Amino acid sequence: MFEEFVNQGVFSVVDEIYREDMVDHQPLPGAPEGRPGVKYTIAGLRAGFPDLHVTIEDMSAHGDYVVIHNTWRGTHLGEILGMAPTGRSIESRGVVVWRLADGLIAERWGIDVESNMLAQLGMRRLHRGGRPGRAAGLETLAGPSAVPVVNILSIAPGRTDRWRELQAELAGPRLAEYEASRRRAGIVRESFWLRQAGAEFVVHYVEARDPAAAGRRLRDSAAPFDCWLRAAAHEVYGADPWAMLAEGPAAAAGHAWTLPVELAPVGQP
Secondary structure, eight states: IIIIIITTTTTTTHHHEEEEEEESOOOOOOOOOOHHHHHHHHHHHOOOOOOOEEEEEEEETTEEEEEEEEEEEEEEOSTTTTTTOOOEEEEEEEEEEEETTTEEEEEEEEEESSHHHHTTTTTOESSOOOOOOOOOTTTHOOSSEEEEEEEEEEEOOHHHHHHHHHHHHHTTTTHHHHHHHHHHHHHEEEEEEEEEESEEEEEEEEEEESSHHHHHHHOOOHHHHHHHHHHHHHHHHSHHHHHHHHHHHHHHHHHGGGOOOSOOTTTTT
């Protein structure tokens, strides 16, 4: 998995060692389900970090579960999730957990792996709950059931740099306030990813047990941090993303949106 697939880019390994219906609870945003999603995530990481290399620090097995403590290293020389190359070298320590079934990897959890890599670039992805577990016996690891919602936000002309500054603030000095705010609202995962298709836009992805209720809480909140973030969002998008979430049926319908060409795996047409 690590030596051939991640480090060398031998993607055929996925078809040999993963179940076709495997579940990845921490994929890159936009990843499809199953084996294609595994390839998508590593393709995106290798495109952003062409010298990506994983070192296994320790590994242990517990029944059907395998736990790997590893270190991910790479240099940001390519675009990742809409962020242009920075040339920064990153080192991220984390834990990967696999559940095996019939000798193949059936589920994967990444703990502080991709999220730490992205945070070092000033990007932030909130994924407390992970994807809802679909296989038997996985509810305790997968976290609470959550409903995914996607909305598209247009960036106001000349506001891209401010968008990057805002992401860096949420990942850095205001991280604790941000996560506390999301816990209050009932959000278990939130992502903002910058894309470009003629004009720049942001894909806003949220998972919550009740997305509309979470949106209403954030839209109507008088907490200082929530007021600050709504104002910053208006500055960047000219709109309140959480008010859009609060619309309920309209926001939920966004989840039926089909991935456009712009969100295909990096390096593929």
